[in-house]
Amino acid sequence: MKTISLVLAFSMVWILPVAAGKEKVTTPPPEKIAEAVQFAKRADAMLVRKFFEDAVIEYQKALVIMPRDHVMQNKLGIAYHQLLNLEMAKRQYERARKINPQYHEAWNNLGTVHYSLKKHKRAVKDYKKALVINPESATTHHNLGAAYFAMKKYEEGFDSYAEAFRLDPTILDRISTRGTIIRTAEVNQGIQNFYLAKLFVTNGQPEKALTYLLKALETGFSDYEKITKDPAFKVLATDERLTRMISQKHDSAQ
Numbered sequence: 046m047k048t049i050s051l052v053l054a055f056s057m058v059w060i061l062p063v064a065a066g067k068e069k070v071t072t073p074p075p076e077k078i079a080e081a082v083q084f085a086k087r088a089d090a091m092l093v094r095k096f097f098e099d100a101v102i103e104y105q106k107a108l109v110i111m112p113r114d115h116v117m118q119n120k121l122g123i124a125y126h127q128l129l130n131l132e133m134a135k136r137q138y139e140r141a142r143k144i145n146p147q148y149h150e151a152w153n154n155l156g157t158v159h160y161s162l163k164k165h166k167r168a169v170k171d172y173k174k175a176l177v178i179n180p181e182s183a184t185t186h187h188n189l190g191a192a193y194f195a196m197k198k199y200e201e202g203f204d205s206y207a208e209a210f211r212l213d214p215t216i217l218d219r220i221s222t223r224g225t226i227i228r229t230a231e232v233n234q235g236i237q238n239f240y241l242a243k244l245f246v247t248n249g250q251p252e253k254a255l256t257y258l259l260k261a262l263e264t265g266f267s268d269y270e271k272i273t274k275d276p277a278f279k280v281l282a283t284d285e286r287l288t289r290m291i292s293q294k295h296d297s298a299q
Contacts, residue, residue: 073110081110085117092124100124115144119151131158149178153185160192168192183213194237203240210244217241235266243277251280255287262290269295 073081088103104121111117122137135158141151156171172189175182190205209216238261246254258272258281269291272278281287 077110081107084110088117088120088124092120092127095127097124097127101128113144115141115148115151118144119148119154122151122154126154126157131161134158147178149175149182149185152178153182153188156185156188156192160188160195163195165192165195169196181212183209183216186212187216194233194240199236199240202237203243206240206244207247210248214248234264235261238264239266239268239271243275246281247277254278255281255284258287259290262294267294 084103084107088100088107091097091100091103101121101124104117104124108114108117108121118137118141122134122141125131125137126134135155138151138155138158141148142155145151152171152175156168156175159165159168159171169189169192172185172192175185176189179185186205186209190202190209193199193202193205206217238257242254242257242261244254245251245257258278272287272291273282
């Protein structure tokens with residue numbers, strides 16, 4: 046999340062209605078800015094503590110004063126997203142994107158909404174737009190990989206996960222505080238675990254790779270030749286734990 050000081054640096058404006066339906070942009074007085082800052086601080090704290098409904102109320106209060114603040118519009122979207130109100134989350138992300146088309150967080154989070162709606166092609170488009178703006182976002186590379194996996198484009202998904210891992214080796218073990226990382230529960234877990242194992246073994250973490258390979262077998266992965274014949278897994282091919290499980294799975298399938 047951006048700090049409040051950054052929020053203010055990006056946008057400190059009011060919109061007041063004027064004649065003929067036009068909008069006049071003006072700077073609110075200092076006391077109103079200070080009031081908005083306090084609302085936003087409370088909202089941020091509530092979001093962290095997972096009091097999402099309360100966070101929505103406080104962000105709305107702040108946005109009455111500073112409606113052109115794209116960061117706060119995005120944060121309000123995240124609060125709605127956590128409440129599983131995808132329609133309102135999308136609306137807020139769209140507002141943030143329209144206020145600042147170069148705000149990659151809004152594009153990333155739009156992708157998460159489209160992913161949740163199973164509009165995976167649209168999600169990929171959103172993530173790619175976010176990456177044009179910020180190609181160093183590990184979160185967005187991760188989300189792009191998840192969308193590719195959902196489309197059964199496994200090699201593309203692996204490449205995106207690999208780039209996310211290169212940028213942030215902790216990305217697969219945490220939830221980002223910037224943006225919304227996709228939950229990939231509906232993706233074929235066996236296949237995903239296989240590719241995560243490949244990712245770790247190619248990055249010199251054979252024990253972690255083995256853990257994911259065993260998970261892959263436990264969750265239905267049965268293309269054993271992809272393990273035994275892939276050069277990436279040569280270091281694990283003779284591991285007793287792996288060969289024993291493959292043998293057990295093979296025997297049970299007979």
